[in-house]
Each structure stands twice: as structure tokens, then as C-alpha cells.
Amino acid sequence: MNVTPILKGTAIVGAALGASMAYAEPVNKQQVVEHYADLAHAVFEDALITAKTLDASIDTFLANPNEKTFSDVKQAWIDSRVPYQQTEVFRFGNEIVDDWEGQLNAWPLDEGLIDYVASDYQYELGNEGAQANIVANTSLQIGATTLDTSSLTPTLLASLNEVGGSEANVASGYHAIEFLLWGQDLNGTNSGAGERPYTDYAKGDACTNGYCDRRGAYLKAASELLIEDLTWMTEQWAEEGKDNYRQALLADNADNGLRKMLFGMGSLSLGELAGERMKVALEANSSEDEHDCFSDNTHNSHYYNEQGIYNVYTGTYVRADGSLVEGASISDLVAQQDTAAAKEIQKQFDLARAQVGQLVSAAEKDDQHFDQLIAANNPQGNKLVNEAIIALVAQTDSIERAAKIVGITSLNPDTADHEF
Structure with a gap:
């Protein structure tokens, strides 16, 4: 699945919304919360499916590093971001997701923890792990602690997150993998993404920048941990699960479920997406504060965050295979109470999605990526x-x-302490 045909996907969702708001039978709050759980399971399952595709692409690349297999694995990473970014609406309001999310999507990160960086690398002051370079070292000294990093496993990477007490020490997740594939983006707010050569994974004398085998082992371990984490979360939302989060959510009062839904939508829309992911970077004119900063994929990540909000409100989701999930929604509940208000609210959702979509158009049509848009x-x-x-x-x-x-x-x- 390619990222490019975004407008095609949104047209499908829009058509589904028309059907959703025209349900002949009224819906109740419990049905809406149940369908919310169905949406969560579908989107987390798609994140898992695309992570497995990424993992298979990593295997192919590491077995035969060349320009083609490297391009393929980077595209697989970009594709994997499409469903994952649509899961983030479930993070806010559901502690089980919020507590888990950091291991998969924490950012910004001090990439010097992971691998080589430019000599003028600007890292977080006071972070003892900021220049640790796990790839190049089989042991690390963090404060008074010596860590054995000789065997790069999923368990080790998980244990190194926030090592030394710094949130900037991110050893696993999508952005660690992104950095291992693209390397640093040294273009600032000018055009261009990271330019790591595929030969950073080459064999023998063809290896560039040293430690190619360990770099490959790190990439594979990070991918395996991603799959482990997504498998667990998908199971938490599965209908057939026993004693999982879905069961607890549906056993609770439906009003509490609706509150989680609405709080999640509002918090992602306001404090996280408008605030942390856009306002912070814009006010600082800083590419270091953009989300997918190594790959210049930030426009798509922002768009699919917004799409996730839209999904929950409308009760619709276009799966990675193109199939449609739809059902009882908050938009249905609103329409049952106040048809005029429902139309006005839907118009605002459509406007917001279209406006965030302009960031995608700027990148794809005008070659103006997010890091260029925020330039002073x-x-x-x-x-x-x-x-x-x-x-x-x-x-x-x-x-x-x-x-x-x-x-x-x-x-x-x-609001994440932002003023708007």
C-alpha cells in the first residue's frame, strides 16, 4: 500500500459517513462504545500487519543490501505509519494505550544513543546517553552503571528506553527504526531528508561507517520488538479476548466509554497535534521538533492523526487492504439529538481534515515538506x-x-499546557 492516494481513501470515508448518518435504526451509547472497540482492534491489527510486512522487508534487505531493497524497506516503514498514526486517537483517555505508546512512538530522540551522528550534533544537555552509540559499543557507561550491550535483542532495547533518566534516550520504536533507515536529516529547514547509504548495512569491505553487522542486528531487534508490542495491544482490543481491555471497557458505564472517546479525540486534536506536533515546531522554526524528522514523512503522520480523529467521530475506518469498517458512531448520536448541529459539526471536521490535508499537498505537489513550511x-x-x-x-x-x-x-x- 502506498501513501500517495490519500484523497482516494478520504473519499471512501466520506461516502461511508453519508451511509452512517442515514441509519434507519437509532443507535444507543453502548453500541457506539462497542463499535469504538471494533475500530481500535481493526486499526491496531493493521498496524501489526504492516509492521510484519516491514519486518519481512528488513529481512530481505539485510540478506542482500542494495539500492532496491533499501528503497523497498524505507517504503515499508512509510506504509506502516499509515495505520499506526490512526491508532493515536485511542491513546488519550485509555491509560493502557498511553502507558504503552512511548516504547513505539517516543520523539524527539537523541539519535547519538543509537548510532553515529554528525560532529556538530546538537544533543540534550546533561544527557549521559546522548553520545553512547549502542551500535558501536558492546558496553555502555551511564553514570555509575555499566551496561552490557553485546547482544542486541528486543529485551535489551526495551530496557534502554529513558536510560539514565532522560526521555530523549529512545532506543526502540518507529523513530529508532526510521533513524536506522534514513540517518540524520542534516538539511535543517531546507529541502531533503536523511541520506544514510545502504552500504551502512553492507558486508565485508563494502561496509561504510563501521559496525554494519551490529547495525543490522539493531534494526532487526527493533522491528521484532515493534511486532511484539503491537501484537499485545491488538489482543487487548480483540472481541474473543478474555480479561483484556476491551472487556473492561464494555463492562463499564457507556457514558464513561463515550467520555474516553471524546477526550481522546479532543486531546489529540488540541494539545498533541495542534500543540506538540505543530505549534512547538512552528514557533521554534525547528526541524528537530518535527515528528518524522529523519524521513520527512511528517505531513503524512499529521494527516493520519487527523484521520484517526475523524474515524472515531464517524465510526468509519478504511483498512490497509481497502475494506471498510463502519458502525454506530458519535455522529449518529449527535444527529439523533440535533440534526442541524450534526451538519455544522460535520462541516468543521471536514474543514479540519481538508486543512491538514493541505500539508500533504504542499509536500507532494510543491515539494514543500513540513520542515520547510516551518522555516523562519x-x-x-x-x-x-x-x-x-x-x-x-x-x-x-x-x-x-x-x-x-x-x-x-x-x-x-x-492542552499539553499550550495556549491557543
Whole structure:
């Protein structure tokens, strides 16, 4: 699956929404929460499926490193981000997801913990692991502790997250894999992504920058850990699961389930996407603060975060294989209470998705990626990002309006301490 045909996917979702809002039979809150669990299972399962595809591509690449297999594995990583970014709406409001998420998607990271970096690398001051270079060292000295890193396993990588007490020490997850595939993006706010050569994984004398075997072992271990983590989370939402999170969610009061849904949508829309992922980078004009900073895939990550919010509101999700999941939704509940308000809220959701979609168009049509849009000398780019932020803030207002209509008050989405 390629990332490019985004508009095709959104058209499918829009068509599904029309069907969803036209249900002849009224829906109740419990049905909406049950379908929310179905959506979560489907999207986490797709994240797992695409992670397994990535893992297989890594195997092919490591067995025969060349330009073609390297390009293929990087595309597999980009494809894997499509469903994963749509899972993040389940993070806020569901502690089991939020507590787990850091091992898969923590950022920004001090990449010097993992592998070689440029001589002028700007790392977090006071971080003892910032220049550890796990790939090049079979043991690490962090403070008074000596760590054995001779065998690069999923268990070891998990144990090294936040080593030395620094959140910038990220040893596993999508962004560790991204860095191992692209390397540092040394272009700042100019055009271009990371340019790691495939020969960083070559065999024998063809190896560049040393430690190619260990770099490959690290890449494989990180991929295996990703699959382990996604397998566990997918099981937490499975209908056939016993004593899993889904069972606990559905056993609770339906209003509590709706609150989790609405809080998750609002918090991702406002504090996380508009705030941490856009506003912080824009105000600092800093490519170091963009999400997929090594691959320049940030526009897609932002878009699919927004798509995840849209999915939960409309009760629709287009799976990685192109099939459609649809069912009882918050939009149905709103429409049953106030048809006019439902249309107005839906319009705001459509506007927000379209506005965030402009970041994708800028990258794909104009070769203006997110790190270029936030540059201090790019007023038009800054304006485009700011308009996306404004649209997300307005969308959050609509989420709070929807909450009140369905009987959920004092929602208070997380602002992540940002002012809008």
C-alpha cells in the first residue's frame, strides 16, 4: 500500500459517513462504545500487519543490501505509519494505550544513543546517553552503571528506553527504526531528508561507517520488538479476548466509554497535534521538533492523526487492504439529538481534515515538506501550518459541542499546557 492516494481513501470515508448518518435504526451509547472497540482492534491489527510486512522487508534487505531493497524497506516503514498514526486517537483517555505508546512512538530522540551522528550534533544537555552509540559499543557507561550491550535483542532495547533518566534516550520504536533507515536529516529547514547509504548495512569491505553487522542486528531487534508490542495491544482490543481491555471497557458505564472517546479525540486534536506536533515546531522554526524528522514523512503522520480523529467521530475506518469498517458512531448520536448541529459539526471536521490535508499537498505537489513550511524565512509556509492549527482548535470546539449534545459535560481536552 502506498501513501500517495490519500484523497482516494478520504473519499471512501466520506461516502461511508453519508451511509452512517442515514441509519434507519437509532443507535444507543453502548453500541457506539462497542463499535469504538471494533475500530481500535481493526486499526491496531493493521498496524501489526504492516509492521510484519516491514519486518519481512528488513529481512530481505539485510540478506542482500542494495539500492532496491533499501528503497523497498524505507517504503515499508512509510506504509506502516499509515495505520499506526490512526491508532493515536485511542491513546488519550485509555491509560493502557498511553502507558504503552512511548516504547513505539517516543520523539524527539537523541539519535547519538543509537548510532553515529554528525560532529556538530546538537544533543540534550546533561544527557549521559546522548553520545553512547549502542551500535558501536558492546558496553555502555551511564553514570555509575555499566551496561552490557553485546547482544542486541528486543529485551535489551526495551530496557534502554529513558536510560539514565532522560526521555530523549529512545532506543526502540518507529523513530529508532526510521533513524536506522534514513540517518540524520542534516538539511535543517531546507529541502531533503536523511541520506544514510545502504552500504551502512553492507558486508565485508563494502561496509561504510563501521559496525554494519551490529547495525543490522539493531534494526532487526527493533522491528521484532515493534511486532511484539503491537501484537499485545491488538489482543487487548480483540472481541474473543478474555480479561483484556476491551472487556473492561464494555463492562463499564457507556457514558464513561463515550467520555474516553471524546477526550481522546479532543486531546489529540488540541494539545498533541495542534500543540506538540505543530505549534512547538512552528514557533521554534525547528526541524528537530518535527515528528518524522529523519524521513520527512511528517505531513503524512499529521494527516493520519487527523484521520484517526475523524474515524472515531464517524465510526468509519478504511483498512490497509481497502475494506471498510463502519458502525454506530458519535455522529449518529449527535444527529439523533440535533440534526442541524450534526451538519455544522460535520462541516468543521471536514474543514479540519481538508486543512491538514493541505500539508500533504504542499509536500507532494510543491515539494514543500513540513520542515520547510516551518522555516523562519517561509511566511507562506508558516501561514499554512498556522491555518492547520486554527482548524484543529475549531475542530476541538466542535468535539466539545458534540459531547454536550450527547450528554458528556466538562470534557476539558488536554492542552499539553499550550495556549491557543
